[in-house]
Amino acid sequence: MSLYGVMRTGVSGMNAQSNRLATVADNIANSSTNGYKRASTEFASMLINTVSGEYTSGGVNTRVRYNVGEQGNLSYTSSVTDLGIAGNGFMIVTDGNGTPFLTRAGSFVPDGNGNLVNAAGFYLMGYDLSNGAPAPVAGGINGLSLVNLKQTALKATPSTAGVFSANLPASAAIVAAANLPSANAATATYTAKSSLVTYDNLGKEVTLDVYYTKTADNTWEVAVYNKADAAAGTNSFPYSSAALSTGTLDFDPATGALTPASLKSLTLAVPGGATLTLDMKGMVQLAADYKVLDATVNGNAPSSVDRIEIDNDGTLYTVYESGARVATFKIPLADVPSPDNLTALPGNVFMPSTESGAVQVGFSTAGGLGTIVSGALESSTVDLASELTSMIESQRGYTANSKVFQTGSELLDVLVNLKR
Amino acid sequence: MSLTSAIRTAQSSLHTTSTQTAITSRNVAGASDPGYSRKIAVVTTGPDGASRMLSVKRAADKSLFDAMIGATSRASGQQALVDGLNALEGTLGDPENDRSPAALIGALNDALQLYSATPGDLSLAQGAVSRAKDLARALNDATGAVQGVRQQADQDMASSVDKLNGLLKDFQSVNTAIVVGTHSGADVTDKLDTRDKLLSQISEIVGVSMVTRGDNSAVIYTDSGVTLFETTARAVTFAPSTGLGAAQTGNAVYIDGVPVTGSSATMPIRSGSLQGLASLRDDATVAYQSQLDEIARGLINTFAESDQGVPPTLPDAPGLFTYAGAPATPGGSWVPGLAGSIQINANVDPAQGGSLARLRDGGISNPGNPAYVYNSTGAAGYSARLSQLLDKVGAAQSFDPATGLDASASLGAFSAASVSWLESERKDASSAADYSSTLVAHASDALSNATGVNLDDEMSQLLDLEKSYQASSKLLAVIDEMLAGFIAGIR
Numbered sequence: 001m002s003l004y005g006v007m008r009t010g011v012s013g014m015n016a017q018s019n020r021l022a023t024v025a026d027n028i029a030n031s032s033t034n035g036y037k038r039a040s041t042e043f044a045s046m047l048i049n050t051v052s053g054e055y056t057s058g059g060v061n062t063r064v065r066y067n068v069g070e071q072g073n074l075s076y077t078s079s080v081t082d083l084g085i086a087g088n089g090f091m092i093v094t095d096g097n098g099t100p101f102l103t104r105a106g107s108f109v110p111d112g113n114g115n116l117v118n119a120a121g122f123y124l125m126g127y128d129l130s131n132g133a134p135a136p137v138a139g140g141i142n143g144l145s146l147v148n149l150k151q152t153a154l155k156a157t158p159s160t161a162g163v164f165s166a167n168l169p170a171s172a173a174i175v176a177a178a179n180l181p182s183a184n185a186a187t188a189t190y191t192a193k194s195s196l197v198t199y200d201n202l203g204k205e206v207t208l209d210v211y212y213t214k215t216a217d218n219t220w221e222v223a224v225y226n227k228a229d230a231a232a233g234t235n236s237f238p239y240s241s242a243a244l245s246t247g248t249l250d251f252d253p254a255t256g257a258l259t260p261a262s263l264k265s266l267t268l269a270v271p272g273g274a275t276l277t278l279d280m281k282g283m284v285q286l287a288a289d290y291k292v293l294d295a296t297v298n299g300n301a302p303s304s305v306d307r308i309e310i311d312n313d314g315t316l317y318t319v320y321e322s323g324a325r326v327a328t329f330k331i332p333l334a335d336v337p338s339p340d341n342l343t344a345l346p347g348n349v350f351m352p353s354t355e356s357g358a359v360q361v362g363f364s365t366a367g368g369l370g371t372i373v374s375g376a377l378e379s380s381t382v383d384l385a386s387e388l389t390s391m392i393e394s395q396r397g398y399t400a401n402s403k404v405f406q407t408g409s410e411l412l413d414v415l416v417n418l419k420r
Numbered sequence: 421m422s423l424t425s426a427i428r429t430a431q432s433s434l435h436t437t438s439t440q441t442a443i444t445s446r447n448v449a450g451a452s453d454p455g456y457s458r459k460i461a462v463v464t465t466g467p468d469g470a471s472r473m474l475s476v477k478r479a480a481d482k483s484l485f486d487a488m489i490g491a492t493s494r495a496s497g498q499q500a501l502v503d504g505l506n507a508l509e510g511t512l513g514d515p516e517n518d519r520s521p522a523a524l525i526g527a528l529n530d531a532l533q534l535y536s537a538t539p540g541d542l543s544l545a546q547g548a549v550s551r552a553k554d555l556a557r558a559l560n561d562a563t564g565a566v567q568g569v570r571q572q573a574d575q576d577m578a579s580s581v582d583k584l585n586g587l588l589k590d591f592q593s594v595n596t597a598i599v600v601g602t603h604s605g606a607d608v609t610d611k612l613d614t615r616d617k618l619l620s621q622i623s624e625i626v627g628v629s630m631v632t633r634g635d636n637s638a639v640i641y642t643d644s645g646v647t648l649f650e651t652t653a654r655a656v657t658f659a660p661s662t663g664l665g666a667a668q669t670g671n672a673v674y675i676d677g678v679p680v681t682g683s684s685a686t687m688p689i690r691s692g693s694l695q696g697l698a699s700l701r702d703d704a705t706v707a708y709q710s711q712l713d714e715i716a717r718g719l720i721n722t723f724a725e726s727d728q729g730v731p732p733t734l735p736d737a738p739g740l741f742t743y744a745g746a747p748a749t750p751g752g753s754w755v756p757g758l759a760g761s762i763q764i765n766a767n768v769d770p771a772q773g774g775s776l777a778r779l780r781d782g783g784i785s786n787p788g789n790p791a792y793v794y795n796s797t798g799a800a801g802y803s804a805r806l807s808q809l810l811d812k813v814g815a816a817q818s819f820d821p822a823t824g825l826d827a828s829a830s831l832g833a834f835s836a837a838s839v840s841w842l843e844s845e846r847k848d849a850s851s852a853a854d855y856s857s858t859l860v861a862h863a864s865d866a867l868s869n870a871t872g873v874n875l876d877d878e879m880s881q882l883l884d885l886e887k888s889y890q891a892s893s894k895l896l897a898v899i900d901e902m903l904a905g906f907i908a909g910i911r
Binding site for chain 1: 422429596603604629631634639641644646650651652654657674686907
């Protein structure tokens, strides 16, 4: 019965080649689909046990594979919510029913509710940082929520830390104890003054007046007042309430730097705000004019959201008009042991299968996972040239298989015509 | 690597090249703007080999910019002083010119000498009185000019402070935009240029130093260390005076509650037009006014009449020259504003009903009191009083040392010294201003060489970009041909 076998083999060959042509057609159709992974058709021979002297032809079996692990080119765009992944990993998305999927198609835009949705209609998921730092659960996607850009419109951050360093003029005149700013008398005299803007709990600006006064050689007094308490008129003293904080800076006459035992930071309660620690370890006392070297305080005034930005590690920052950046979401990456065995589903998404192994969730740039690139899209991995060569190859293969079938058919014809 | 990725890489190259061309055209457009700094496109290669423009940087040189800012402050401070002194000099003239007090004292001396030779000739007396009148008027005018310059300086300070507050407000909005842009990675280079321009305008008014923080925000301190801008603009306040007295110093400028000008300044600024104007208002003009007042005091005392009784019992009284404080003489120390009120005595001025002969005979101070009459006989040839006056004009007398001139000199020498003091102040300030403005020119040149646009560089850069663009488009065409070959192969 090997003639029938030959015909069946020819049919299986034609089927296999048409399968291959189908994947080529799909690939060419999706050659511009972002996040698309090239499908390829792998052939496996099917042999039938034969006894000696007789050969029964078998056939060919096909299996469609998606080269999910192949990295596509990143093409850069101007939208920060376009996410590409350089390296391993997938973004976790969900459909309308809440079923999680993996994808590398990262063309996200906010929908009417502020949720980020990609071109295929899948919603991006991430950890909400408003409940503290996330702890990714191995193998699980618990604790993920939809990434939403519609954040509270106004936000203020009270000042908690600051740095102030300056040179105090070593040759300044010594001020008598009764006239020190800390005494808060109308006769107060100081050597130098600076002011710093800090923010209270409601984001109101609180300007601190910082006075430096030489009390003895190599000894300086620092006194901080709330500017709002200053006396009306040209002389700020006396302030209506006592100094927020005072301290004594001792300088080493050999180096001009603070002595090890000296005050290094000033802690004060910002009126209506948090406790501010003003780092002063950079203060020096040299025979030069008063010069501020660094003056920085954190915190910001209430401001509305200006834009969002996404860092390489997947942290989504809300940038406020005041320039402050607040991390609101962390976008995780997921990976499976065998990405090529993921089940491909419509919309460039993948589902873990038994062959692929279980999903592991981690963060970008850590644990062997790739990097999230904001403002980039991963292009399709399809190469037109190789698809066209596959097409030519399939065409020839199909023709050859049909010739096998035809030959088998003709031989059977001859056989049938033996009897007249 | 495949043909498709080759196409994408060529596409990214085209995109990058066109963005770089845009930067080059910005540079060419800004070539003639002195505040424009050259922009540089930062291009990196992506993980897949495609090139991508990351950001725009600008050429900047902090130390040269600081040098330019410092020189600008010093130059504008000196210039403010020179402008004021020039205005004074223009009104008063020099000793060669017969409008100056020194020249008029000389003329009065000559007229008196002529009259003393022929004491009977009243027309010569008329000449001497006219010269005295000219002198008094010149001193009045000079006082007016000095006070005018002071008042103008005070008003200029007020308008400078207004302008400074406006500039700081602009600075705040630009600075906030820079901080926001820096956080979001936007191109803030043009805003940095604007901020630098604002800073150089601020430096014309007050000497400043700028510290930049991590988020590109700037903090401005005055050259004495007072906070001028930190996150928000600090208040600069100044109350202009309406009518400054001769010895009255004007109000101080306060920055962030700290007085920065005047003798009571805790942290005095050292450059900028505010400093120049304050020094003009409170130092140079006050010193010159004190010299004018001393000349007036010297004149009144020199021409004062004394009691001719033996022994004299009555105090000396102002004679030819008198003032608001008559009949007492102004005493031995500086009377502020005296030069503004000096005038000739009505008793000797025929236009005001006086008698010219009293110049020769005495009794100008009080015609009704014979004690002050020198020529008791009324002899027409009496010249003793005139000779005495001439001697006193030529003799050294003491002046207040606070004027900064010799404490002991004759009237003529003192007034000549006063003119040359003004001239030397003006010359010193003028040459300092010239030096500073030369420094500004050099610093600007150096800054422009380091950060400005060189058109030759831009043009050669453009040629490179053109070649790169052509190569990329050629690549695209070749890949297209290769794919077309495949497609033709499928039948």
